Amino acid sequence: MTRRSRWSSPPSRSYAWWAPRSSRGCCAKQPPAVRTSPEASGEMRPSQRQAAIKAAIRVIEGGGLSGLTFDAVARETGMTKSGLVYHFPSKEDMLMALHEHLASAWEDNLIEALGVPYEESTPDQRAAAYVRTQSQAMSRVELLLMIDAASHPEYIAPWAAVTSRWAAPVEGGQDDAGFRRAMANLAADGLWVYDILNAQTLPAEVREEFAERIARTVDGADGRGGSPEAEPRG
Known part of the structure; x- marks a missing residue:
């Protein structure tokens, strides 16, 4: 809890006190937060980025540069395309990596x-x-x-x-x-x-x-x- 200074302005008055207890903002029951994996939210850990790069190398070894696609790398790693695009917005970015x-x-x-x-x-x-x-x-x-x-x-x-x-x-x-x-x-x-x-x-x-x-x-x-x-x- 942040301690207020004695010289700070008083908090603005709230009129929510009259609401029924179940609907007050401080006590109302909130729905549980939906937790998503870093990959599902489009975020990848550095280790996942390295895994994607190594997977891309394997894809090229097997099918050449023409076989390097987001779908192919996603299949090789088990990641989603959105997870790959987070670090490699385009195929050119993946090649540079x-x-x-x-x-x-x-x-x-x-x-x-x-x-x-x-x-x-x-x-x-x-x-x-x-x-x-x-x-x-x-x-x-x-x-x-x-x-x-x-x-x-x-x-x-x-x-x-x-x-x-x-x-x-x-x-x-x-x-x-x-x-x-x-x-x-x-x-x-x-x-x-x-x-x-x-x-x-x-x-x-x-x-x-x-x-x-x-x-x-x-x-x-x-x-x-x-x-x-x-x-x-x-």
């Missing part, structure tokens, strides 16, 4: 592969981490999303944000260390798409061996950086 999710997961892998705080890392160490995360083959979902992104530049933004922090710039006029990092990144990109381009699957151990050998061209066999001129990021 997929790009953001996958790009974020990639950066998590990059941070793990780096092994040191990003702020203390060298360009060589970041390039080597980039190479090591590319030892995994491109997935069908990533391929389809990348092809679709070619005609929707806004979908590239989450990926570009990650590569701007991790990938070595591919440009002319660099010193030897810069060229070495760029070539390592290009080789890693080739390893990433190898299975798709060659219609065959490299064994996991072969992928890891190639990735490690490429990474060592920039960070050395001991993993502490192969370029003496590389300085920690300030």
Whole structure:
């Protein structure tokens, strides 16, 4: 109960006191409130949003981008369409969420592969981490999303944000260390798409061996950086 100040104005007079007890506002019996689930009311918890994103990935794996519909994701998750629309007002919003999710997961892998705080890392160490995360083959979902992104530049933004922090710039006029990092990144990109381009699957151990050998061209066999001129990021 809120305590009134002795200097506050008196409450306005109410004339409801004369009404029968059963009809007074303070005592009248109110109908029970109808409780609805967050999904039924159009609200979704963050965990449900993540579940919807993962379900959308499974839908694309099975039926391609053309199979990605609200109905398909709703069936996959058991959610209602209204619950999905709360977080993804359109299919384009859902696709953007997929790009953001996958790009974020990639950066998590990059941070793990780096092994040191990003702020203390060298360009060589970041390039080597980039190479090591590319030892995994491109997935069908990533391929389809990348092809679709070619005609929707806004979908590239989450990926570009990650590569701007991790990938070595591919440009002319660099010193030897810069060229070495760029070539390592290009080789890693080739390893990433190898299975798709060659219609065959490299064994996991072969992928890891190639990735490690490429990474060592920039960070050395001991993993502490192969370029003496590389300085920690300030």
